[in-house]
Amino acid sequence: MNGKHVRKAALCVALAACLGSIAPMALAQDGAVTGRLVTEGGQKLSGATVTVRNPQTGFARSTTVNADGSYRIPLLSPGTYQMELSVGGGAPTPVGEVVVTLGNATTVNVPVGAINTLGAVEVRAPQVVSMVDVTSTESAMNISRQDLARMPVDQDLKSVAMLAPGVVSGKSSLGGQGISFGGSSVAENAVYIDGLNVTDFYNRVGFSSAPFAFFQEFQVKTGGYSVEYGRTTGGVINAVTRSGTNEFHAGAELTAEPSAWGASGKDYYLANGDPYIISSHDGGTHNKLNVWGSGAIVKDRLFFFGMYEARDNRAFSTSNDGSTFNNGKADDGFWGGKLDWQITDNHSLSLLGFSDSNQNVADVYRYDYLTGTRGSQTNTIFTDTGGDNYALTYNGHLTDTFAMKAMIGRNTRDYANYSQTDIECNRVVSEAGIAPAGIPLGCTTNSAVESREDERKAGRLDFEWTLGDHLLRFGLDREENTSDYERMYPGPGGYYYNVYKTTPGATLVNGGQVPAGTTAYVRARRYEIAGTFETDNSAYYLEDNWSVTPNLLLNLGLRLEAFDNKDSEGRSYIKMDDMVAPRFGASWDIKGDGTMKLFGNVGRYFLPVANVINIKQAGGLLDERTYYALAGWETRELNGSQYQVPVLGAQIGPVDDSQGDGTVGDLRSEVDRDMDPVYQDEAILGFQQSINEAWSYGVRGIYRKLHNAIDDMEISATGACGPDGYIGWVMANPGKKVTVWGDTNCDGDADGWVTVDTAKEGWAMYRQDGVDADGDPIMTYIGQRGWEKPKRDYKALELQLDRAWDGKWSMNASYTLAYGRGNAEGPVNSDTDFSDTGRTENFDDPWVNYNGYGYLANDRRHQVKLRGAYAITDNWLVGATLDARSGGPITGFGVGNPYDATAYHSYYVCVENCDSEFSGERVYAHNSRGGYGRLPWSYELGASVTWLKSFNETNLKVKFAVYNLTNQQKKLSVNQEYEGAIGSPNDLFLYPESFQAPRYAQLVVSLDY
Structure with a gap:
């Protein structure tokens, strides 16, 4: 038998050498081994037994081969196994080494020769292992901790997801962890750690996380995933943590990222020379040291893995105008651990626990950016994030053909934002050129006093049952998501003052007209809410993987979803059930040897309503906005420092509390009784081929269409x-x-x-x-x-070329040609920075989206991604990554429309008679979506060099990585408001709002025993 072929082929699967289309033929956090015994002359192998053993844990699991020679061993933890074959109780014959990866089925077809008189089986070379997973109808990328260690990939889950084709980073103002999969918005994804859903359910942007060294393997699903997964119309990040073995191992890893190793950001100024964005004084130092240990408490039965990471994060930044300086620190440590109890070879329990709780403390100072002089301290802002997470999982192989898995878990994500000046100081923000220079605005930079405790209680059951040519998978899962929430603006009365330029006669959002002689106005806003809110999500699923012939697999699945969002009194507010999500796929093993396949799938995916809707629509929200003419500026003093506040003149128009008057009211009049859910239909057709044991390529066509929106309408x-x-x-x-x-x-x-x-x-x-x-x-x-129906569709062609790591080098290249069109991005809006999921401005009135169809914010026509590693010697290793993409579309949003007197964002701008008191006399022109061209191409090149050295059983690794090596700082977003008010041009239109992060470097030193 040729063991080299076994190892390389299995490694190909582990590294997604099959171009990322890996099967959902194993439960989420496990893998499986499947295949067929191939005999000469139709010889039957009744009673043959296939066994896999993990030499590190003593685990072994066997299954009896079916009459047609097929076999399957499910619920295997990711790792390396030894395979054996025996017939009729004879002596076991070694087959070879098999690598099992996360969420995948590794196919091993065994050529079998004669059986001698002692029952020993002759296993003939070469061993055939499927290079392309012909049991797969989904699209995913698998990558391990070891793979990532060879390349310059930053130490967070978002950076891992960004390696997959068709994935782009979302706008930073919508959440720093935001990722767009296949044209979706950043609020449509799901993240799992050891089967526990850790996705933010409050706003659906972000997730709980852990250090890289805590994880063993990652899987990024970009489409076609099985009915086991739901509550997402974007993508899925699936990660599994490390476990202990019979041998004791320990290690430490130091990561250093000094500010001095990073480049400075660029400064931008207004036409008159005033500062617009000052970022050259921003930076930070990020250091962390994690120590870990693993081993057996009871040999072959009870194992542990534990980690603690000490952190010292220092971040400093100036305000956009360079007048204040924030000096922040976050030094809370991470802890995490796992216990694995192998009760028998067929039954096991696993207990996971970790905490990502963190507090950032930022001292705020007066600042002169021209001289770099720090003045007196004006405030301290505290931001608390994260929480504790636990999951208990039972894994049972009940018979050769029936297996189950059960999990209960708890995921918490707390958030609090408060400061020392919350009682005394209101927040003041002004457009440039309105306030006198030299004196800061307001006496606080804190935007809100906010606290939230989010708790998810999750439970699920998953089953596998093999019946002849049918593999049945079925199960259920339920989540109870509770948010305890409180928020208001800081300062007396809880008011937030925004000062804007205007022109006399202009119409404001509340319908008020700017009086003669007024060139600026003040919006005084109160925003208050409190309460406890719950959402229950549940689902059942059934899937049949039918081997119609040895070369043709059909995947027939059905998922039944139910969402129940409740108000602050526990009453159902938005309740949708009986949502049927069919998913069908097919995979054809063209040559019958696992080297070439044609596959496709179609499916439906439902998106739940985020908890933020319960809170802000069914929780007594007070959102009161009062508009005043600016009557000047008043200088005040606090703690020896001067600051300015606006002087309120005559009120303009009525008080606007239409978004929330502080009462819950009769919810029957505030929510559609027969509301339909948001869902997406997807179709994928792909082809893959293994060129040889190292190289493979593939092509995939994708079509996605989003149906419906759930949003607030007046x-x-x-x-x-x-x-x-x-x-x-x-x-x-x-x-x-x-x-x-x-x-x-x-x-x-x-x-x-x-x-x-x-x-x-x-x-x-x-x-x-x-x-x-x-x-x-x-x-x-x-x-x-009436309103235009929401539209969003995504069409893409993906090409991939992959070379698996063979101890010398590896490479993956992908190109994506994509088109994302519509009139609504999704539950959030990048164009105009509406980050409350499901409460965008898109549908406030019919004119916001009127004639607004075009290329959407996450549309990137071209995406090129490269990654690879090369071992120069046994001790020196170099790696590189490249992510290049074309820019997104730019739109010039107007205010108002030619058809009535409203003043929301629109795709129309006033071009004539704009200062008329009478809306009927104004003349408008259409500004199409994307009508102002596109943002520039952007790319990030990363490079790393690693030195490896072994001292007996101790391994030393030193890795130096540079991110954004060429220090690109291209614009990632610009101001797209063409008008500030009807007929009043916005002086900041097309000014940049965010940029690529400057170059930074990272040193990682690890010592493992």
Whole structure:
């Protein structure tokens, strides 16, 4: 037998040499070994037994071969196993070494010769191991901790996900961990650690995490995943942690990232020379030391792995105008551990626990960026994040054909933001050029006083049952997600003051008109909410993997979802059930030897409603906005430091509390009774081929289409009562029929169910045609308007070429050609920075999206990704990564529209008679989505060099990595507001808002025993 072939082929699978299309033919955090005994002349091997053994843990599992020679061993932890074959109780014959990877089925077909009189089996060379996983109909990338150690990949889950094709980083203002998979928004993904869902459920951006050294292997699913997974219309990050073995091992790893090794950011100025973004003084030092140990408490039965990581993170930055300096530190350590109890070879228990709790303390100082002089301290801001996580998992191989897995877990993600000046100081922010220079605005830089405790209680059961040519997989899972939330603005009255430029006669968002002589206005906003809110998500799934022929596999699956979002009193607020998600796939082993396959799948995926909707729509939200003419600036003093606050002049227009008046109200009138869920349909067709034992290539075509949106809409009229049938803000499906509790007989009182077809009506259109004798505006009703249905589709072609690591070198290259079009990005909006999931401005009124179809924010026409490593000698290793992508589209958003008197963002700008008091006299022009071109290409090149040295059983590794080697600082986003108010150009239009991070370097020194 040729063991070299076994090892290389199995390693190919482990490194996703099969171009990332790996099967969901094993439960989420496990792998499987499957295959067929191939005999000469149709010889039967009744009673043959296949056994896999893990020499590190003493674990062994056997299964009896079926009459047709096929076998399957599921629920195997990722690792390296020895395979044996015996017939009729004869002596076992070694087959070879097999590598089992996360979530995959490793196929091992064994050529069998004669059986001697003692029952020994002749296993003939060469051993055939599938180079392309012909049992797969999904798309995923597998990569191990060892693989990542050879390349310059930063130590976080986002950096791992970014290696996969079709994955781009989201806008930083929507969340630093945001990732876009296949054109989706950053709020549509799911992250699992050892089977525990650790995704942020409050806003669905972000997730709990752990140090790299805590993980063993990662899997990034980009499409076509099985019915075992749900609650995502983006992608899935699946990670498994390390475990102990019979041998004691320990180690330490030091990571140093000094500020002095990094490049400075660039500064940007306004046309008049005033500072716009000062980033040359930003930086930070990040150091951490983790120590770990693993071994057996009871040999062959009870194992442990434990880690503690001490951290010293220092980050400093200036405000955009360079007037304040934040000096932050975060030094809370990480702890994590795992106990594995191998009760028998067929039954095991695993207990996982880790904590990513962290507090960042930032001292705020006055600052002169020109001289780099730090003044007096004005504030200290505290930010608490993270929490404790636990999961208990049972793994049972009940019979040769029936296996199960059960998991219960708890995931917590707490958040708090508060400062020393919260009681005394309001936040003040102003557009450039309005406030006198030299004196800071306000006496706090803290934007909110906020605390939140999120707790997920999760449980799931998963089963596998082999019946002849059918592998049945079925199960259920349930999550109870609870948010305890409180928020307000700092300072007296809880007001946040924003100062904007304007022009006399301009119409503000609340409908008020700017008086003569006023060139700036103040928005005073109160934003308060508190309560405890719960969401229950549950699902059942059934899947049949049917081997129709030895070369053709059909994957037939069905997932049944249910979501129940509750208000602060525990009543169902948004409840959707009986959501059926069918998923079908096929894989054809073209040559029958596992080296070439044609595969495809179609499926439906549902997206739950984030907890932020419960809180802000069903929790007594007060969102009060009052507008004033700016009457000047007042200088005050606190703790020996001067600051400015705006002087409020005459109020402009009414107080606007339409987004929330502080009461819960009758929820029947605030949510559609028959709401449809948000879901995405996906179709994938792909081809893969193994060129030889190291090289493989593939191509994949992808089509995704998002259906529906759940967002807040202001319904200002009904068909029965016209403009007098005002309902208010409703959570519903834009462009569909909406049924709410309302006024059925037009007497002004809600008395029954009212249905409004929002594709045709629901918005009362008014035009201002003049003023009456008292000078009040004359508003003429000119009809109704409906909403455009949300649209989003993604089409892509992916090409990949892969060379598996063979001890000398490895390489992966991918190119993605993608088109992402629509009129709505998803539950969040990158264009205008709406980060509350499901509460964007896109559907506030029908005009926000009118004529707004085009290329979406996450559309990147071209993406090129390269990664690889090369061993120069046994001691020296170099690695590199490249991520290059074309820029996203730029839109010039206007304010208002040519059809009524509203003033939301729109795809129209006023070009004539803009200062008219009468909206009917203004003339508008259409600004198409993406009409101002695209952002520039951006790329990040990483390079690393590693020195390896062994001292008996001790291994030393020193790795130096540089990220963004060429120090690219291209614009990643720009200001897309063409107008600040109707007819008032925004001076900051097309000014950059975010950039690539400057070059930085990292030294990692690890010592393992």
